[in-house]
Amino acid sequence: xxxxxxxxxxxxxxxxxxxxxxxxxxxxxxxxxxxxxxxxxxxxxxxxxxxxxxxxxxxxxxxxxxxxxxxxxxxxxxxxxxxxxxxxxxxxxxxxxxxxxxxxxxxxxxxxxxxxxxxxxxxxxxxxxxxxxxxxxxxxxxxxxxxxxxxxxxxxxxxxxxxxxxxxxxxxxxxxxxxxxxxxxxxxxxxxxxxxxxxxxxxxxxxxxxxxxxxxxxxxxxxxxxxxxxxxxxxxxxxxxxxxxxxxxxxxxxxxxxxxxxxxxxxxxxxxxxxxxxxxxxxxxxxxxxxxxxxxxxxxxxxxxxxxxxxxxxxxxxxxxxxxxx
Amino acid sequence: xxxxxxxxxxxxxxxxxxxxxxxxxxxxxxxxxxxxxxxxxxxxxxxxxxxxxxxxxxxxxxxxxxxxxxxxxxxxxxxxxxxxxxxxxxxxxxxxxxxxxxxxxxxxxxxxxxxxxxxxxxxxxxxxxxxxxxxxxxxxxxxxxxxxxxxxxxxxxxxxxxxxxxxxxxxxxxxxxxxxxxxxxxxxxxxxxxxxxxxxxxxxxxxxxxxxxxxxxxxxxxxxxxxxxxxxxxxxxxxxxxxxxxxxxxxxxxx
Numbered sequence: 001x002x003x004x005x006x007x008x009x010x011x012x013x014x015x016x017x018x019x020x021x022x023x024x025x026x027x028x029x030x031x032x033x034x035x036x037x038x039x040x041x042x043x044x045x046x047x048x049x050x051x052x053x054x055x056x057x058x059x060x061x062x063x064x065x066x067x068x069x070x071x072x073x074x075x076x077x078x079x080x081x082x083x084x085x086x087x088x089x090x091x092x093x094x095x096x097x098x099x100x101x102x103x104x105x106x107x108x109x110x111x112x113x114x115x116x117x118x119x120x121x122x123x124x125x126x127x128x129x130x131x132x133x134x135x136x137x138x139x140x141x142x143x144x145x146x147x148x149x150x151x152x153x154x155x156x157x158x159x160x161x162x163x164x165x166x167x168x169x170x171x172x173x174x175x176x177x178x179x180x181x182x183x184x185x186x187x188x189x190x191x192x193x194x195x196x197x198x199x200x201x202x203x204x205x206x207x208x209x210x211x212x213x214x215x216x217x218x219x220x221x222x223x224x225x226x227x228x229x230x231x232x233x234x235x236x237x238x239x240x241x242x243x244x245x246x247x248x249x250x251x252x253x254x255x256x257x258x259x260x261x262x263x264x265x266x267x268x269x270x271x272x273x274x275x276x277x278x279x280x281x282x283x284x285x286x287x288x289x290x291x292x293x294x295x296x297x298x299x300x301x302x303x304x305x306x307x308x309x310x311x312x313x314x315x316x317x318x319x320x321x322x323x324x325x326x
Numbered sequence: 327x328x329x330x331x332x333x334x335x336x337x338x339x340x341x342x343x344x345x346x347x348x349x350x351x352x353x354x355x356x357x358x359x360x361x362x363x364x365x366x367x368x369x370x371x372x373x374x375x376x377x378x379x380x381x382x383x384x385x386x387x388x389x390x391x392x393x394x395x396x397x398x399x400x401x402x403x404x405x406x407x408x409x410x411x412x413x414x415x416x417x418x419x420x421x422x423x424x425x426x427x428x429x430x431x432x433x434x435x436x437x438x439x440x441x442x443x444x445x446x447x448x449x450x451x452x453x454x455x456x457x458x459x460x461x462x463x464x465x466x467x468x469x470x471x472x473x474x475x476x477x478x479x480x481x482x483x484x485x486x487x488x489x490x491x492x493x494x495x496x497x498x499x500x501x502x503x504x505x506x507x508x509x510x511x512x513x514x515x516x517x518x519x520x521x522x523x524x525x526x527x528x529x530x531x532x533x534x535x536x537x538x539x540x541x542x543x544x545x546x547x548x549x550x551x552x553x554x555x556x557x558x559x560x561x562x563x564x565x566x567x568x569x570x571x572x573x574x575x576x577x578x579x580x581x
Contacts, residue, residue: 187432
């Protein structure tokens with residue numbers, strides 16, 4: 001397992017200079033999608049909450065970073081404030097929203113995103129429907145290879161935080177509350193407060209990714225954050241495997257690369273003009289059906305089970321802890 | 327483990343106009359093992375939930391060492407030292423037995439999200455402390471061999487013991503048990519009785535809600551009998567057993 005992780009680290013770090021410009025953009029967007037999905041996975045897999053509006057926090061982070069830097073705030077500070085602003089927004093929205101459960105919460109988050117999109121579309125302060133232009137690049141970062149490494153670092157930090165939170169006292173309490181709220185509360189877990197904290201953390205991940213996105217593209221429009229994007233994040237989280245740390249990365253990679261491939265296929269000469277959109281919608285449908293039918297737990301848990309059927313107990317966090325102590 | 331005093335005064339709770347618990351007084355001294363018995367539908371579980379915080383009373387008060395707790399959420403009561411063993415095995419699936427028990431110590435520790443996310447020293451200190459305590463509680467309840475197994479893999483009797491281990495891990499001052507012996511095999515029941523007796527000797531205050539009269543007669547210091555939501559008798563086991571009203575209530579329920 002350690003060698004696999006090391007191999008992934010080496011390969012992904014070596015890749016950016018070798019990629020042609022177009023593929024480098026895919027690398028960056030994949031990393032950003034995985035960052036947002038890590039938050040969705042934390043929310044769904046460990047806190048048992050579904051957000052169908054995660055792209056709203058991606059947008060909030062992007063617009064926060066973009067607007068701040070357009071108004072003369074140093075870009076690095078804008079980037080650091082993006083997750084903070086997204087998290088604050090999540091706390092303000094989450095306080096009433098998290099009283100809802102299951103489908104109701106999912107629809108409420110979807111509504112939040114629709115409202116946000118219409119606000120951004122109307123607001124001249126945000127560039128309106130035309131979009132926010134003239135966002136400077138991150139200070140000192142001129143070429144896209146630099147952004148690729150920024151994204152790599154952001155994703156690494158987010159995954160590390162996820163891993164640590166899950167294995168900590170707070171994460172244990174969250175996982176407990178996801179299976180029995182009554183018993184968790186009776187054990188002293190403030191269930192509502194903890195869910196709000198995870199909601200804010202997942203929004204912070206999305207906001208941070210949004211901040212990088214703003215500086216990378218230099219241009220933001222409401223159209224860059226469609227509802228379909230939010231659903232994409234959920235699909236990535238589910239396909240990759242909820243309740244795992246690697247799941248969001250695997251899910252994002254599979255979906256992004258597949259969509260990319262289908263896009264290439266759809267835009268080949270001789271293909272009808274509707275081919276790209278038909279192919280990309282069809283792939284979601286097919287992939288979801290295949291995933292739910294054959295790997296209901298997602299790619300990572302299924303692969304892990306196939307790899308080590310015998311040592312089930314050894315994979316659990318507490319076994320790790322025991323080993324650490326010994 | 328210094329036990330706390332519990333005082334329930336004039337507690338009532340109705341569901342759809344029907345009283346499940348009506349004007350109940352229950353005073354438990356520190357270190358006492360109090361049993362609450364009664365036929366099915368007597369209001370035992372409702373009373374239990376009013377004390378544990380799963381329900382709020384319509385009227386009356388619940389005090390722990392003179393502090394009113396009846397309006398507090400369950401997790402706040404836990405912080406004040408109230409621990410609960412539910413009748414159904416409400417264990418945490420997907421967590422190991424050890425982790426289940428560690429959650430029980432949630433109130434006793436402070437390391438939050440930030441300490442956990444950044445692996446601050448507070449996190450490591452709290453983890454070491456909780457883990458050591460959780461392992462002790464697992465050993466105490468005979469579950470040491472199950473520590474690293476997923477909780478849902480445990481047999482039912484062990485799942486119930488796991489709830490008790492979890493409750494004890496928070497070092498409570500008042501332990502509430504809702505029919506902990508039901509569904510246990512004879513040997514498990516005997517082990518539970520021994521454990522409760524030893525907890526009583528350590529000075530923990532306990533409230534044992536139980537359907538099985540024989541089980542509580544030898545364990546409890548005092549017994550309160552509920553019928554149709556009201557207290558019909560209270561006193562030492564021998565006295566309660568001889569009470570004609572109690573005999574009538576039980577005969578009436580079983581006839």
